[in-house]
Amino acid sequence: MSATDTVVEGVVLCRVGGDRLAVLPSDVVGVELPDAKCPYAGSLFDGTTPSPADARLLRHELSGLVVDALEVHAEPLSLMRVPPALRWVVGGALMGFVQVGGSLWPVVSLPALSRHLSARSGAVRS
Amino acid sequence: MTPRVAELHRGHLVFSCGASLYAVPAETAAEVVTLPALTRVPGAPVHLVGVFAHRGEVLPVVDLARLSGRPLDDGFKRAVLVRSTGGAVALTATKVLGVSQLEGQQERLGDSGLQAHLRGPARAPAGEVAVIDTDGFFDFLARGGA
Numbered sequence: 001m002s003a004t005d006t007v008v009e010g011v012v013l014c015r016v017g018g019d020r021l022a023v024l025p026s027d028v029v030g031v032e033l034p035d036a037k038c039p040y041a042g043s044l045f046d047g048t049t050p051s052p053a054d055a056r057l058l059r060h061e062l063s064g065l066v067v068d069a070l071e072v073h074a075e076p077l078s079l080m081r082v083p084p085a086l087r088w089v090v091g092g093a094l095m096g097f098v099q100v101g102g103s104l105w106p107v108v109s110l111p112a113l114s115r116h117l118s119a120r121s122g123a124v125r126s
Numbered sequence: 127m128t129p130r131v132a133e134l135h136r137g138h139l140v141f142s143c144g145a146s147l148y149a150v151p152a153e154t155a156a157e158v159v160t161l162p163a164l165t166r167v168p169g170a171p172v173h174l175v176g177v178f179a180h181r182g183e184v185l186p187v188v189d190l191a192r193l194s195g196r197p198l199d200d201g202f203k204r205a206v207l208v209r210s211t212g213g214a215v216a217l218t219a220t221k222v223l224g225v226s227q228l229e230g231q232q233e234r235l236g237d238s239g240l241q242a243h244l245r246g247p248a249r250a251p252a253g254e255v256a257v258i259d260t261d262g263f264f265d266f267l268a269r270g271g272a
Contacts, residue, residue, distance in 0.1 A: 044168035
């Protein structure tokens with residue numbers, strides 16, 4: 001762990017097709033069945049359709065995000081910094097990366113990501 | 127000898143990405159790495175093919191062929207790790223040809239996109255190369271590569 005990394009007290013690990021992302025538990029106010037009005041995280045990885053059987057909606061105060069499967073990792077983790085070349089992606093919602101099970105997981109701010117997706121879909125509609 | 131030509135005579139690491147040859151000043155080329163399985167980043171453009179952890183740091187992997195709009199090639203296994211004041215990135219490399227002194231010029235090869243951060247025409251023993259202006263290139267990536 002680098003001296004400059006911050007520590008997060010656990011994350012929600014999300015599977016999105018063959019890809020991964022993670023969110024902070026404090027961003028999630030509930031886990032529900034998918035809502036067609038909420039965006040699917042696969043759209044961030046070129047996927048368009050959630051896996052129907054296990055898909056869940058991560059609800060937060062503003063909206064929510066649909067993922068294919070999730071699990072909670074309750075142990076503290078070092079949040080590795082976002083490289084400058086990636087600070088602009090998903091509207092700046094990328095907070096860093098954690099290493100779990102030998103793999104890197106991108107950690108996103110759920111409210112910031114929802115704002116980004118809403119703005120993007122609004123831009124597509126207009 | 128003008129300053130720009132003199133810069134070419136410093137050592138440059140020359141590598142290929144697809145059919146094109148690129149060079150970076152040797153002092154910015156930290157190492158050549160074999161790429162592990164990459165983690166894709168949500169919302170990243172196609173030229174940012176993923177990230178990996180290396181010595182406690184997350185490194186983005188940039189594919190110059192895709193950044194140039196050429197056909198996708200998933201066959202890359204190695205990358206040149208380049209460090210600059212703007213951070214570090216791994217540039218996919220089909221083949222690493224070693225450090226050479228270059229001949230030729232350091233004029234900007236274009237006005238926009240990646241071409242605005244390539245210099246040349248320069249020559250290495252292996253052929254014509256495009257020299258990456260690392261500081262400008264890193265700034266270009268930090269602005270989204272557009």
